[in-house]
Every structure is written in C-alpha cells, then in structure tokens.
Amino acid sequence: MKTVELLRGLQAVDSALDAAHVRLQQIASELADRSEFAAATRARRARADELRAIEAEQRDLELEMESLRQHLETTNQKLYGGRVGDAKELTNLTREAQQVRGQIAARDEQQFVLLERVEQAQTADADAERHLVEVRNRRRAEEAALKAEREGLQESIATAEAEQANLRAQVDAAALRTYDNLRRTKGGLAVVDLRQRTCQACRVSLPIHFEQRARQGDVLVLCQSCGRILSPTG
Numbered sequence: 170m171k172t173v174e175l176l177r178g179l180q181a182v183d184s185a186l187d188a189a190h191v192r193l194q195q196i197a198s199e200l201a202d203r204s205e206f207a208a209a210t211r212a213r214r215a216r217a218d219e220l221r222a223i224e225a226e227q228r229d230l231e232l233e234m235e236s237l238r239q240h241l242e243t244t245n246q247k248l249y250g251g252r253v254g255d256a257k258e259l260t261n262l263t264r265e266a267q268q269v270r271g272q273i274a275a276r277d278e279q280q281f282v283l284l285e286r287v288e289q290a291q292t293a294d295a296d297a298e299r300h301l302v303e304v305r306n307r308r309r310a311e312e313a314a315l316k317a318e319r320e321g322l323q324e325s326i327a328t329a330e331a332e333q334a335n336l337r338a339q340v341d342a343a344a345l346r347t348y349d350n351l352r353r354t355k356g357g358l359a360v361v362d363l364r365q366r367t368c369q370a371c372r373v374s375l376p377i378h379f380e381q382r383a384r385q386g387d388v389l390v391l392c393q394s395c396g397r398i399l400s401p402t403g
C-alpha cells in the first residue's frame with residue numbers, strides 16, 4: 170500500500186482515538202459531577218428541618234395553651250368556689266380570667282396559622298423527597314449508561330490501538346515524523362482529502378501538478394497553504 174494511503178488509514182484511526190479519549194474525559198467528569206444529587210439532598214434536608222421546626226413551635230404552643238387552660242381553671246375555681254368573699258379580689262380574679270381567656274384566644278389563632286404552615290411544610294417536604302428519589306433514580310440510570318459506554322469505548326480504544334500499531338509499522342520513519350509533527354501542530358489533522366484540486370482542510374485551490382504527484386504516491390505531497398498531507402480522492 171502507498172504511504173499516503175497508510176497514513177490516511179492511520180489518520181482515521183487516530184481521529185477516532187482522539188474522539189474516544191475526549192468522550193472518556195467527558196464521561197469521567199459526568200460521573201464525578203454529583204452536584205444535582207447533592208443539591209436535591211440538601212433541599213430535602215432543609216425542607217425536613219423546616220417541618221421539624223414548625224412542629225416544635227406547634228408543640229410549644231400546645232404546652233403554653235395547656236398551662237393557660239389550667240390557669241383559667243384555677244382562676245375560675247377561685248371565682249366560683251365561694252371561698253373568696255372580698256369584692257376587690259373577686260374583681261381582680263374576674264379581670265385575670267378575662268386576660269387568660271384573651272391569651273388563649275390569641276394562641277388559638279396562632280395555632281390555626283401554624284396548622285396551615287405545617288401543611289405547607291409537609292407538602293414541600295413530600296415534594297422534596299419525591300424530587301430526591303427522582304434525581305437518585307435518574308442518576309443511577311445515567312451512571313449505569315455512562316459506565317457501559319466507557320466499557321465500550323475502552324474496547325474500541327484497544328482495537329484501534331492495535332490497528333494504529335499495525336499501520337505505523339508499515340510506514341517509514343521519515344513519513345511518520347512528518348505525520349506526527351502535523352498531528353501535533355495542526356489540531357490533530359495531518360492527512361486531508363484533496364478533492365477537485367482543492368485542499369479540504371483549508372479550501373485552497375492547488376495547481377494541477379499537486380494532484381498528479383499526490384496520485385503517483387511516490388512522495389508525500391503537502392498542501393502549499395496549510396502544509397497537511399494531501400490524499401487525493403474521487
């Protein structure tokens with residue numbers, strides 16, 4: 170096989186290897202990026218904390234009301250128990266009972282507001298939990314798919330590397346050096362199609378003898394504009 174044809178094959182294998190390595194890196198960073206799951210976990214914890222805080226408020230209020238009810242009961246017993254005869258004291262007791270009833274009524278309203286807040290917090294908590302489960306399941310599926318893809322890529326890479334070695338062994342050292350230098354300096358693309366006398370990399374039109382020499386395949390013909398190895402097609 171002519172050197173340019175071998176290099177053309179090598180270019181195809183190397184381009185495929187480049188793409189496979191880029192994809193492997195993407196897969197590695199996608200596998201490492203657990204930010205969505207972490208965010209969902211944090212959100213879930215925050216909602217649960219909020220719910221617990223409101224429930225604690227509710228319990229405190231319940232205890233407070235319980236002690237107010239007891240206070241009212243004691244006051245009422247004094248008021249209506251018949252043991253207090255002093256008019257001033259009775260007036261004070263009546264006022265006290267009234268105050269306590271007012272406090273109980275105010276806390277009743279607070280309790281009602283708290284009940285609504287608890288319901289909202291429960292809904293938010295359930296939503297966050299559902300979202301977390303959804304993210305977790307999706308993440309598991311994504312990870313499984315990414316790992317399967319990685320395995321497939323690693324197999325393709327092994328096959329391509331064997332092919333790469335096989336092709337390189339057939340190309341002389343000077344041509345390989347030219348090829349490797351171009352790969353390094355020209356964004357990985359060393360061999361390019363020459364179609365209708367036009368370099369398909371830089372789109373420059375070349376004199377007819379470039380194509381004739383390239384077709385003979387005795388020497389490597391480089392594009393006079395971008396310097397890449399020309400491989401005539403069509």
Ligand SMILES: [Zn+2]
Binds near residue numbers: 370
């Ligand atoms: Zn060119």
